[in-house]
Amino acid sequence: MPDGAAPVLDVRGLKTVFRTRGGEVHAVNTVSFHLQKGELLGVVGESGSGKSVTMMSLVGLLPSPPADVRAGQVLLDGVDILKIAPEALRDIRGAKIGFVFQDPMTSLNPVFTVGAQIAEPLIRHMGLTKAQAATRAVELLELVGISDARARLKSYPHQFSGGMRQRVMIAIALACDPDVLIADEPTTALDVTIQAQILELVKELRQKLGMAIIWITHDLGVIAGIADRVIVMYGGQVVEHAPVKELFANPQHPYTRALLKTIPSLTGQRAARLQVIEGQPPIMLAEPNSCPFRARCAYTHDRCHAENPARRPVDARALGHGHDVACHWTATASQPEAAHA
Amino acid sequence: MRDTAARRKLVEVDSLKMYFPIHSGVFRRHTGDIKAVDGISFDIYEGETLGLVGESGCGKSTVGRAMLRLYEPTAGRVTIDGEDVSSLSPEMLRRKRPSMQMVFQDPQACLNPRMTLSAIIGEPLNEHTNWSTDRKLDRIYELMDAVGLNRRFANRFPHEFSGGQRQRIGIARALALNPKFIVCDEPIAALDVSIQAQVVNLLEDLQEKFGLTYLFISHDLSMVRHIADRVAVMYLGRIAELSPRDALYARPLHPYAEALLSAVPEPDPNLEATRSRIILQGDVPSPARPPKGCNFCTRCPKVFDLCRSEKPQLREVEPGRQVACHLYNGINTASGSTAGTEAKEHSQQGAN
Numbered sequence: 001m002p003d004g005a006a007p008v009l010d011v012r013g014l015k016t017v018f019r020t021r022g023g024e025v026h027a028v029n030t031v032s033f034h035l036q037k038g039e040l041l042g043v044v045g046e047s048g049s050g051k052s053v054t055m056m057s058l059v060g061l062l063p064s065p066p067a068d069v070r071a072g073q074v075l076l077d078g079v080d081i082l083k084i085a086p087e088a089l090r091d092i093r094g095a096k097i098g099f100v101f102q103d104p105m106t107s108l109n110p111v112f113t114v115g116a117q118i119a120e121p122l123i124r125h126m127g128l129t130k131a132q133a134a135t136r137a138v139e140l141l142e143l144v145g146i147s148d149a150r151a152r153l154k155s156y157p158h159q160f161s162g163g164m165r166q167r168v169m170i171a172i173a174l175a176c177d178p179d180v181l182i183a184d185e186p187t188t189a190l191d192v193t194i195q196a197q198i199l200e201l202v203k204e205l206r207q208k209l210g211m212a213i214i215w216i217t218h219d220l221g222v223i224a225g226i227a228d229r230v231i232v233m234y235g236g237q238v239v240e241h242a243p244v245k246e247l248f249a250n251p252q253h254p255y256t257r258a259l260l261k262t263i264p265s266l267t268g269q270r271a272a273r274l275q276v277i278e279g280q281p282p283i284m285l286a287e288p289n290s291c292p293f294r295a296r297c298a299y300t301h302d303r304c305h306a307e308n309p310a311r312r313p314v315d316a317r318a319l320g321h322g323h324d325v326a327c328h329w330t331a332t333a334s335q336p337e338a339a340h341a
Numbered sequence: 342m343r344d345t346a347a348r349r350k351l352v353e354v355d356s357l358k359m360y361f362p363i364h365s366g367v368f369r370r371h372t373g374d375i376k377a378v379d380g381i382s383f384d385i386y387e388g389e390t391l392g393l394v395g396e397s398g399c400g401k402s403t404v405g406r407a408m409l410r411l412y413e414p415t416a417g418r419v420t421i422d423g424e425d426v427s428s429l430s431p432e433m434l435r436r437k438r439p440s441m442q443m444v445f446q447d448p449q450a451c452l453n454p455r456m457t458l459s460a461i462i463g464e465p466l467n468e469h470t471n472w473s474t475d476r477k478l479d480r481i482y483e484l485m486d487a488v489g490l491n492r493r494f495a496n497r498f499p500h501e502f503s504g505g506q507r508q509r510i511g512i513a514r515a516l517a518l519n520p521k522f523i524v525c526d527e528p529i530a531a532l533d534v535s536i537q538a539q540v541v542n543l544l545e546d547l548q549e550k551f552g553l554t555y556l557f558i559s560h561d562l563s564m565v566r567h568i569a570d571r572v573a574v575m576y577l578g579r580i581a582e583l584s585p586r587d588a589l590y591a592r593p594l595h596p597y598a599e600a601l602l603s604a605v606p607e608p609d610p611n612l613e614a615t616r617s618r619i620i621l622q623g624d625v626p627s628p629a630r631p632p633k634g635c636n637f638c639t640r641c642p643k644v645f646d647l648c649r650s651e652k653p654q655l656r657e658v659e660p661g662r663q664v665a666c667h668l669y670n671g672i673n674t675a676s677g678s679t680a681g682t683e684a685k686e687h688s689q690q691g692a693n
Contacts, residue, residue, distance in 0.1 A: 046533040161624040191396035191560070193621045196604035200620055218534060221563075221606030225613040245610045262538045264567035266590065266605050267612070273545070274538040274567060280503050281533070 007034035008212045014072035016057045026284040027053045029236040040213045042227030050236035051216045095125040098173030102185040104165035108157040115153030121175045140171040163194035181213045235282050235292025242323035252325040254297045299329040351554045352385035357417035359407040375629045377403040379578035390555040392569030400578040401558045405524040439518035446527035448507035452499040459495040465517040484513040505536035524556045574598045577636040584662040594664045596643045
């Protein structure tokens, strides 16, 4: 990934708030990241960490009210898409940004054929005729590895298995050759052998089409296999960002460290007892002016309660381009892990 | 805890079948069966955790439910602690219930939203004991302590708790009557990663403390490696392989077990970059129309002619390792050490 080139997508200081009866929930708090051409950015976090809401905010898919995208810039090829009219945004969704959702059964329309659903964005965004769209739909289905594509156009979603439905979703997302593909937990609802098929497909498609992908997941194993860079989210904020190998080899944030230790391994040393992260993820009912992880952190000190840490680089590279972490605590050789265990 | 040979079999399952009838046509005639569980046999030793893994629809949850007679099994025999559960009369079955319990997958759905925590945990005590209210309350508090719930929560309702805490309530309820055997049906599948470890550690602590025996049903192979002593891999209603944990994860024998393990992503980028993965083609066939011969023959990378005509039986091919695969024909326990190499020869013949 070329570091100097202008990013395809540049998100700066995004804030999203939900107005609820219990008060405002700060679901996304000052999230910044960028995406280079041809790159796969992994977004990891637990449920409620704000990873899906962040992506929905980018493309105006959140119902407002209750959601309110309060601050920030989302630059797609240099244009701030938060500022443009809803109608114009609709042209961008589907044409420039493709979406793949977690559950392919609920995101496909059960009363339209698969062919009609793939053709819809082609006719809407690219102005193709029905016949042209059908031809392109066959190409797309073949691209995502569905055999006998022409006959399959007339099938309905219920006639497909879960893995094939997810392939159809990917075909729809790819239909207009988007610059950015956002995949929100696309394999979470699938079995592992089917997940392996989809991951293989995505690797292939990246080589063929060279698009930029944002891949949201809670599965660190999936991230390890496909991502170039990773952002870790907790309590609506980015707590750590690093190239994938660096993140797994040298995690800096106490949450990332704990998360990596808490998952049992398939091949490595089998631990007699699993490491746990005590407590529960927070519900962000106030704008955080302290670290969201403080209640569960093994390294908490006074400053964590008084001040929400900003992201700071851990290496020589500029913020957002190398490894950075939002934590007051600094890992050094003189503070070995064991001292805090 | 690991020495299985010397211990008593607490649970014996013999040729268990669970078919769900399909009715169709105007007269709703019985036209076929969904063969969710199609003749499986295994034993669980006292104090052991048997992991039961497989993909969705392979029948693993049905096995757990049929064993406890939450379903009426179509055929087969389930013996728990010396009693044949599958043929008990309703009254006898009711008396047997305290010794066999279940922890369910969805802690939201398995707790009555209108009952307080103490009513939920106390319900089995109302049903099966004639204790005084005070004694029951003592027991409820004892259970809450055991699973790590604060006693102050006793009068709260399920919606006031997080997923992990709800799962603790479900576990406390299962423990109320001092069971010997607990079926854990995907107890961590609905929980976040950081909460999963908490619940798994709790289950392990309780096992040690009360000498429990678990059937741990899960699709999470990494977690099963952590918690189970032996592991059964199911595919389309049948057991493909049943092996001790370390042996299975080090060298799976059945081609399905091998593919399944290779499909699990590892949280290590360096390993992921070099790992070769077996990508299975296609999807799992419908359990209403399983293929002729071996259930796995439609997707197996090592398939050969015999697989399409004859069902392989689950047989011991190495000490303690049972596999249902024609690749291991003619291998018996005596030649266990050479089984691996012979199997490779067989598989090459199969590929030709």
